[in-house]
Amino acid sequence: MRCTVFGTGYLGATHAACMAELGHDVVGVDVDPGKVAKLADGVVPFYEPGLEEVLQRNLAAGRLRFTTDYSDAAAHADVHFLGVGTPQKKGEYGADLKYVHAVVDTLAPMLERPAMIVGKSTVPVGTAAALGVRARERAKVDVEVAWNPEFLREGFAVQDTLRPDRLVLGLDHGRERSAWVQEHIREIYADLIAAEIPFLLTDLATAELVKVSANAFLATKISFINAVSEVCEATGADVTMLADALGYDARIGRRFLNAGLGFGGGCLPKDIRAFMARSGELGADHAVAFLREVDNINMRRRTKVVDMAARACGGSLLGANVAVLGAAFKPESDDVRDSPALNVAGMIQLHGAVVTVYDPKAVENSRRVFPTLNYATSVSEACDRADVVLVLTEWNEFTALTPTDLDPVVRSRSIIDGRNCLDSTAWRAAGWVYAGLGTP
Structure with a gap:
């Protein structure tokens, strides 16, 4: 299938290269010309084991290219993955969604046929539904928003994309075209589903919460053992053996x-x-x-x-x-x-x-x-x-x-x-x- 990936940072570049590795025709999009030029030359602008080989192999095969041109990307495909950053706001705890909004605001008016925006980024619950409204307000055609959270571990990102332990897809079940979205995503991940990777179909809010809940649980587990280590230090116990x-x-x-x-x-x-x-x-x-x-x-x-x-x-x-x-x-x-x-x-x-x-x-x-x-x-x-x-x-x-x-x-x-x-x-x-x- 043809698909685009907006954002070519750690998440986006990995997803774009790995979707091409699965046989799809992929365009990676970014507003940073320097980053796009590096990736187009087969150079990953960060360190991730195994990713550069996947990138270069798919560039050579013609299944992968990179651009700064949103209109090119809009015309290329009906499935648009959203992989931009959602950093912490300065001076606040909340997530800054300006990059997410910028992609939707720029892409939606350029769409010339029904399309779907599939989120990969980690966002606050409720973002996907709001983005659906935002995209449809700006588009001349029907736009669906779904959420397909990533679960990448740095150092294992290629493995986690090509052989994840689960696939989660959140749909707006109130929309008539939600079945159309599911059909396309199942086709994109057909090889993974055939390999019996669990495919979990949820509503939008659940899909958004899965990733942040997983991270919160892992953070809690790490901090729990570190809290216990403080008790160990006070008692002479050994936290590693514990x-x-x-x-x-x-x-x-x-x-x-x-x-x-x-x-x-x-x-x-x-x-x-x-x-x-x-x-x-x-x-x-x-x-x-x-x-x-x-x-x-x-x-x-x-x-x-x-x-x-x-x-x-x-x-x-x-x-x-x-x-x-x-x-x-x-x-x-x-x-x-x-x-x-x-x-x-x-x-x-x-x-x-x-x-x-x-x-x-x-x-x-x-x-x-x-x-x-x-x-x-x-x-x-x-x-x-x-x-x-x-x-x-x-x-x-x-x-x-x-x-x-x-x-x-x-x-x-x-x-x-x-x-x-x-x-x-x-x-x-x-x-x-x-x-x-x-x-x-």
Whole structure:
């Protein structure tokens, strides 16, 4: 089928390339000419394992192209995926829908035949229905709006698009053409449905709530184990062993029960805040009041690590050399949006330390956010004459480190494991002062 994808950031570029991989004729649309030019040349403007190969393969096959021309896109297809960002509003918790509205306002008047706009972006509940009204007010033809939320994990985005654990489609069941929308979406995802990927058909509001509810649940699970880690620190218990024991309970599971520095990135933090804001608008803020503490626990982990670094340096960070290993919010990504690692590095610098950061993929993005930090090109360079080493993103390169790797370069053999990803026994046996989160 022919389809378009509006927005070529992390979500949109991945969706466009993967829809072409499924055999569809795809046009990716963006208002940023530089981004469009890069993608058209087969260059992904962010790091995502495996995506560049998919992009280049489908460009070469002629199934994928990119443009800034909305009229070209409007004429190309009847199915228009909406994959633009919905960032947190400045100074507020709510989601900023200006990019979503801009696409609808520009595209709708250009449509010359009945079409559908299928949302992928994470939006506050009620947005899809409002967009349907907005689109039909501006269009000369019939326009349907449906919602097909994404569930991508950075580092696994290609896999999660081509073999998701479920497909969710929200329809406006009050519209006569909802069956037409479902038929087209089923055709687009025919290969996935044939592979027995569960296909869940819902109303618009349910589809919108599925994604934000999933993120809120995961954030709650992460903050729960981090809250327990604070109790472990007060009692001498080991949160890692405790999580292992909890994980054997099939009702709980072990995934996302890793105590440490907490979550970040472009989704979980802003999505749970937008969920709280929208719930308040609906008069249901009491129902998600617990998410405020989830957010607070998560942010508290960052100041905890700063305090640990100060203790490791004798009580003050003023003039200390601090090595920070990791800047991306998670491994296999160059995304530094709301990154706990980079946030900690910045706070430590504000306390008077000389901070040197190394990350395998995220240095350039980090430099744009925190240009005053020092950046290294290797672990050994970052740790040169360090008074304390902080491991804040669990890249394989860091989890594989041994004391002998760092012994020749550091000034003090002190390490803070912000992700509880190192072998504490081995580091202590080698004469290092090791400190983890929630571990004795």
